[in-house]
Ligand code: ATP
């Protein structure tokens with residue numbers, strides 16, 4: 376990376392952190408106030424998406440409005456979608472064509488990612504959504520399918536009371552920095568490696 380590019384990146388980072396600091400400082404000044412959180416669930420272990428869907432359930436229990444964007448994945452037969460999408464307070468979008476090694480077509484993956492991101496952007500600009508789940512978003516950033524700076528700026532500029540959960544492996548440092556809560560789920564063991572297939576209720 377050239378010095379200029381590195382400088383611009385540092386400046387964008389500083390501006391983003393200044394916005395984050397302003398939000399945090401304002402919330403400390405009113406310590407009884409609540410704020411919308413950005414949560415990042417990452418790591419190689421099982422439990423990232425299912426934790427996000429746990430928060431969907433909690434939110435719905437409180438009568439909150441929830442948006443879910445499932446990037447990368449194309450299956451619409453999951454238990455979570457069947458259960459949650461019948462709730463009138465849920466907007467559920469499956470926005471993938473499958474995994475990148477299935478499509479093997481980078482241009483198509485980028486087009487699909489941009490279409491999906493447009494759906495997410497609408498939610499991130501709509502304060503009526505109390506919780507937005509961006510499931511498997513990290514892959515789109517890590518493959519460079521979406522502009523990471525633009526995505527982070529959009530997350531930082533969302534409605535102040537809106538919660539966002541981002542899931543996916545290998546969350547970047549910049550995303551971790553922006554987040555309020557980051558959990559890294561370790562892969563201690565997984566039944567798949569013993570030849571057990573994905574099973575309803577546990578994996579889908
Ligand atoms: P879940 O949706 O079960 O919470 P996840 O979001 O943490 O899983 P993903 O990488 O999105 O993990 O993968 C989803 C699918 O892959 C699930 O069927 C899950 O059981 C399986 N899986 C997750 N982690 C592993 C792993 N370390 N080894 C093998 N399979 C895994």
Ligand code: MG
Pocket residue numbers: 423424425510511542543
């Ligand atoms: Mg997942």
